[in-house]
Amino acid sequence: xxxxxxxxxxxxxxxxxxxxxxxxxxxxxxxxxxxxxxxxxxxxxxxxxxxxxxxxxxxxxxxxxxxxxxxxxxxxxxxxxxxxxxxxxxxxxxxxxxxxxxxxxxxxxxxxxxxxxxxxxxxxxxxxxxxxxxxxxxxxxxxxxxxxxxxxxxxxxxxxxxxxxxxxxxxxxxxxxxxxxxxxxxxxxxxxxxxxxxxxxxxxxxxxxxxxxxxxxxxxxxxxxxxxxxxxxxxxxxxxxxxxxxxxxxxxxxxxxxxxxxxxxxxxxxxxxxxxxxxxxxxxxxxxxxxxxxxxxxxxxxxxxxxxxxxxxxxxxxxxxxxxxxxxxxxxxxxxxxxxxxxxxxxxxxxxxxxxxxxxxxxxxxxxxxxxxxxxxxxxxxxx
Numbered sequence: 001x002x003x004x005x006x007x008x009x010x011x012x013x014x015x016x017x018x019x020x021x022x023x024x025x026x027x028x029x030x031x032x033x034x035x036x037x038x039x040x041x042x043x044x045x046x047x048x049x050x051x052x053x054x055x056x057x058x059x060x061x062x063x064x065x066x067x068x069x070x071x072x073x074x075x076x077x078x079x080x081x082x083x084x085x086x087x088x089x090x091x092x093x094x095x096x097x098x099x100x101x102x103x104x105x106x107x108x109x110x111x112x113x114x115x116x117x118x119x120x121x122x123x124x125x126x127x128x129x130x131x132x133x134x135x136x137x138x139x140x141x142x143x144x145x146x147x148x149x150x151x152x153x154x155x156x157x158x159x160x161x162x163x164x165x166x167x168x169x170x171x172x173x174x175x176x177x178x179x180x181x182x183x184x185x186x187x188x189x190x191x192x193x194x195x196x197x198x199x200x201x202x203x204x205x206x207x208x209x210x211x212x213x214x215x216x217x218x219x220x221x222x223x224x225x226x227x228x229x230x231x232x233x234x235x236x237x238x239x240x241x242x243x244x245x246x247x248x249x250x251x252x253x254x255x256x257x258x259x260x261x262x263x264x265x266x267x268x269x270x271x272x273x274x275x276x277x278x279x280x281x282x283x284x285x286x287x288x289x290x291x292x293x294x295x296x297x298x299x300x301x302x303x304x305x306x307x308x309x310x311x312x313x314x315x316x317x318x319x320x321x322x323x324x325x326x327x328x329x330x331x332x333x334x335x336x337x338x339x340x341x342x343x344x345x346x347x348x349x350x351x352x353x354x355x356x357x358x359x360x361x362x363x364x365x366x367x368x369x370x371x372x373x374x375x376x377x378x379x380x381x382x383x384x
Contacts, residue, residue, distance in 0.1 A: 006041070030047055089210065098213065131147065179191045186203075200303075200306045219250055225377075227240045241355075282324060297336065313344045
């Protein structure tokens with residue numbers, strides 16, 4: 001019978017902090033189970049000791065490896081909480097703006113007032129020239145980022161390059177997608193996707209942007225850091241993140257979940273949920289870190305529920321949640337919340353809200369990685 005220990009003891013044996021322990025779980029290096037109280041995380045002592053011994057056996061000369069330990073002060077994850085630079089992300093989402101959250105991620109300081117991000121019209125013209133023929137909005141943003149790779153002007157002297165690039169790209173993104181050049185980011189994005197929309201939709205978009213601004217070392221974030229480690233130019237690194245985040249198991253998961261909600265509206269929640277489970281997976285449910293529920297979901301669903309929902313669209317979301325709760329032993333995650341926003345708010349299902357939000361975090365991670373040893377990532381092959 002294996003012996004299980006708590007997070008404090010596991011972190012002590014590994015010689016790491018609890019956030020690093022949770023990061024090991026999210027990367028698949030450790031398994032975690034939940035105690036009978038439904039809240040406490042437990043780890044097999046044998047697994048902890050094996051991982052600790054593996055770390056001790058590493059060669060004293062540090063070699064490039066994709067398995068490198070990444071120390072980061074940007075975002076902290078725990079079983080039930082997400083924080084940016086020590087500030088609770090849910091509190092930021094319910095009381096502040098995306099611009100404030102982004103500046104916090106970049107600088108470590110939370111602005112008291114909402115920052116104004118001027119639109120660089122020269123950059124906007126350049127991006128439009130390069131991306132005008134591209135229909136897919138995410139690909140259009142990626143091409144826009146690449147089109148700015150030669151631009152180094154406009155940032156204050158000594159400004160972190162990742163933050164400066166992310167700020168400029170975020171400033172032009174709504175207009176690249178067809179939105180106006182005035183207003184805060186949430187208002188401009190909502191106008192790009194919906195024209196005139198209710199204040200409740202704008203508020204929900206704003207909340208989603210904050211909640212999704214960063215999530216530690218997600219796959220797309222790791223891709224940005226790998227690009228930064230070989231000193232790729234910041235716009236190219238941001239474009240790398242935009243290309244990776246479009247995967248169906250990453251940023252596009254909310255679109256798949258929104259398709260499920262549309263099917264539930266047409267065919268009924270019970271039939272739709274059963275069909276998706278029979279096919280092998282229910283999109284928008286389960287999480288490798290938040291075993292007791294994604295803390296980002298409830299505040300996002302609260303904002304979505306406030307949107308005027310003619311046609312019973314919010315009822316469809318509630319029905320899917322209820323049916324899934326009877327058939328599936330997993331909690332819904334933020335992908336389901338974002339899908340609900342797309343569905344209830346009548347936003348385009350391909351609206352790259354997730355990717356745009358994550359630009360903030362990528363800018364911060366780029367700057368942090370630039371301070372690390374160059375070329376520290378390299379994969380290791382093994383015979384099959």
